[in-house]
Amino acid sequence: MALLTPGVYVRHPGQPDWGIGQVQSVVGSRATVNFEERGKILINTDVIDLELLQDTPRRHQEF
Template sequence: MIGVNDILLPGMIVRHPDQPDWGEGQVQSTIGGRITVNFREAGKQVIDGERVGLTLVSAG
């Protein structure tokens, strides 16, 4: 089954479902299941796409 993480591209806007206080974030890169996102309130975070399913807000 394909999830949102599988279609993320740089520039897309996402939210972390377990960290709503981080606000929206812009995808910087996706490499081997690791997704780097620059969140408005938490800065740059590297997300393990195997463990966390991000929520797509906008395709950028």
Template sequence: MHDPNDLNAMLEPGQMVRHPREADWGLGQVQSNINGRLTVMFQHEGKVVIDSKRVAVHPVYE
């Protein structure tokens, strides 16, 4: 059962995303999604760990 407060629960490794408040980071690829901690490798920022209870990233379907 997933945490109802996890805003990124549906994301899986390999999916592409964008950060809603950091457009200059560019496109990011999900590396892992474990216990509300989403690790994303962004083009212009590098690896970032996101608290899924605070930030909902935007999936990219291109």
């Protein structure tokens, strides 16, 4: 996923209860994402295709 960079907001398609996540870092195919209801998770983007969010509600811009 070329657009996956630190600071962007995503959702995990298989874990909607985790809420919105903010990408913290990306190294190769591994992204560390801080989800509002789950905390920091290391995601292998070769296995999981995170949903990139274009319009993120204002309340999520500072977590």
